[in-house]
Amino acid sequence: MADQERRRFEDADGHEWEVHPQEAFKWQFVPLEGDEAERRIVTPPPGADDPFDLSDDELRTLLESGIPTRDITREPLEPDTG
Helix, strand or coil, X not given: CCHHHCEEEECCCCCEEEEEEEECCEEEEEECCCCCCCCXXXXXXXXXXXXXXXXXHHHHHHXXXXXXXXXXXXXXXXXXXX
């Protein structure tokens, strides 16, 4: 998806966000310039292949359920006992 085609919307507080689809089951919500909010990772609803298919209200709901990228941690790898 080209930059000019990225879906933009405003949250309930008037902050502007842009949706960056990362893969089929992960979208990143990015605050636009001047906003100090953190990026969020969300799982789109089933059947939602394109953020343009969702209303602003649906995107706001997803944003609220998103995980700030600073909160995403990786599970430690288990040692190979083989």
